[in-house]
Amino acid sequence: MAKDYFQDITPPSSAGERKIQASTPPPTQPPPPPAAPISAIPPAPSSALPPEPAERSIRNIPINTTRPRVRIEDMRNANSVPTSPRKNGSRMWLWGGVIVALLALAALALIALRPTTVSVVPRSHSIHFDETARFTAYPSSLASEGTLAFTVESTALEDSQVVSASGSERVEERASGTVTVFNDYSTDSVTLIKNTRFESPKGLIFKVPAEVVVPGKKGSVPGQIDITVIAESPGEKYNIAASSFTLPGLKPSADMFSKVTARSSLAMTGGFVGERPAIAASLEEATRAEIRDRLEQKARDSIDAKESETTMAFPELARISYETLPPTSEAGGGIRMHERARIEIPLFPRDQITHVIARSVSADAEGGELILKPGNDLRALRATPEEVPLTESLDFALEGSAQLIWKVDATALASALAGKDETAFQSIVQGFPPIEEAHARIEPFWKNSFPSDPAAIRITVEKPASI
Numbered sequence: 001m002a003k004d005y006f007q008d009i010t011p012p013s014s015a016g017e018r019k020i021q022a023s024t025p026p027p028t029q030p031p032p033p034p035a036a037p038i039s040a041i042p043p044a045p046s047s048a049l050p051p052e053p054a055e056r057s058i059r060n061i062p063i064n065t066t067r068p069r070v071r072i073e074d075m076r077n078a079n080s081v082p083t084s085p086r087k088n089g090s091r092m093w094l095w096g097g098v099i100v101a102l103l104a105l106a107a108l109a110l111i112a113l114r115p116t117t118v119s120v121v122p123r124s125h126s127i128h129f130d131e132t133a134r135f136t137a138y139p140s141s142l143a144s145e146g147t148l149a150f151t152v153e154s155t156a157l158e159d160s161q162v163v164s165a166s167g168s169e170r171v172e173e174r175a176s177g178t179v180t181v182f183n184d185y186s187t188d189s190v191t192l193i194k195n196t197r198f199e200s201p202k203g204l205i206f207k208v209p210a211e212v213v214v215p216g217k218k219g220s221v222p223g224q225i226d227i228t229v230i231a232e233s234p235g236e237k238y239n240i241a242a243s244s245f246t247l248p249g250l251k252p253s254a255d256m257f258s259k260v261t262a263r264s265s266l267a268m269t270g271g272f273v274g275e276r277p278a279i280a281a282s283l284e285e286a287t288r289a290e291i292r293d294r295l296e297q298k299a300r301d302s303i304d305a306k307e308s309e310t311t312m313a314f315p316e317l318a319r320i321s322y323e324t325l326p327p328t329s330e331a332g333g334g335i336r337m338h339e340r341a342r343i344e345i346p347l348f349p350r351d352q353i354t355h356v357i358a359r360s361v362s363a364d365a366e367g368g369e370l371i372l373k374p375g376n377d378l379r380a381l382r383a384t385p386e387e388v389p390l391t392e393s394l395d396f397a398l399e400g401s402a403q404l405i406w407k408v409d410a411t412a413l414a415s416a417l418a419g420k421d422e423t424a425f426q427s428i429v430q431g432f433p434p435i436e437e438a439h440a441r442i443e444p445f446w447k448n449s450f451p452s453d454p455a456a457i458r459i460t461v462e463k464p465a466s467i
Contacts, residue, residue, distance in 0.1 A: 115457070
């Protein structure tokens, strides 16, 4: 058994002398009596000699009663537990796994929510016309069922240019302007002969310089046409503001007289009698040609603007007539020359002309809706002489290229596919003759049937290869 030693260290009693006592108290020896309290020890008298150094032992080591100052920062630092690098790495892996899982769920949701799509390519037929491809069209009031009909739309355009004057001249000019004639009399067209009179409320007479055909009314909508009228006499008194007009020649028929009327939206201009600056003949001719060139381009632009989803126009079939209007004086001694172009445009119902062309080039074009896509080189060649008014039949040929495209009924296709198994796709598509090619993608990918709701099937009709 190991022995316990208790050692008291005392200061030496004399130089060079060191006293070490070591003893092992017996086990049964009672513990030593407690030391007297510090307060019971009387203070040493001031006159006493310096005390001997107290014996130092483990029992009489002085205790420091003053608490050390501890800063809050030190306490925090002492209480903080250093983070292990291994724990940081574990947290990073944990968050990374959460992010990857969320991304995977998002991707899966996107795939699951994608709509089922069907893309189809419609049938098409390329056409190349030559001058032998001839067609005949009739005014809508004369066309019978199954024939190609057309309507005429009239437009008036004006342009002017200032030139230098050369001397003066005596002139007598008649005023002129545009009026709109309305036919609320019958569904048949009304023909107005050359020099038909138009009378203003103040009794001033204007006349039409050429024969005019006013279209018949459609239901409750009157037929109408814009025409040019010229005053019956020269003079400034005919330069009247916008006005209404009656047609005195129709008075024998009271009903017709009250329902075939005219109205102008702009003032009549150009009426003049007297001296005014003159224009050299060569300059006048050259200037007139420049103005008409500009009017022709404007006329072609206006014809192109008539194209729509329901109507089709060929610029080559339009009739453009020019009219020289009276010149007007400009400040500084110049003269402004005026020209007017009147354009008559035959407009064809797009579905009608498409089917007429389809019948002429394809035997299996019946029974389906078609679209005619003209090529950049397609143009019409007028066979009827220019002098023949557009109130009669119109013969023309086509030259260039075009493309017939069959229309696909996307709504009917979606309804036919709704709720069907993917194995029935080909047989269902074959029941739609306008479809040349089709592809389907059913979503989500684990399903093998189309959605039961047709609205959940997205049909995309692609463009066929261009001609």
